[in-house]
Amino acid sequence: MAADKAALLRRLRRVEGQIRGITKMVEREQSCTDILTQVAAAKAALHQAGVLILEHHAQTCLAEALATGDPQKAAEEVAAVLKKFLV
Numbered sequence: 001m002a003a004d005k006a007a008l009l010r011r012l013r014r015v016e017g018q019i020r021g022i023t024k025m026v027e028r029e030q031s032c033t034d035i036l037t038q039v040a041a042a043k044a045a046l047h048q049a050g051v052l053i054l055e056h057h058a059q060t061c062l063a064e065a066l067a068t069g070d071p072q073k074a075a076e077e078v079a080a081v082l083k084k085f086l087v
Contacts, residue, residue, distance in 0.1 A: 004056055011049040018042040050085055057081060 019042055025035045058078075065074035 004052065008049060008052050008056075011045060011052065015042055015045045015049065018045060054081065054085055 018038060022035060022038045022042060025038060062074055062078060065077060
């Protein structure tokens, strides 16, 4: 988990830096195209962070729910998490 956590934190810090950069671009009234390009990059980076979290969730929390013998509960949890993540 420590390696996963470190990778996730690196990604989140990168996204944080991208957002700060976008803020500065808006303040300097840079090109809308350039700003939107950076917004798209930040969205993609944040999505990848979410994918890492989702993978961890599947490998730990979901695996634990399945091990308890309640596949219905596990399926409901997966559906709920995916709804939140994909919207």
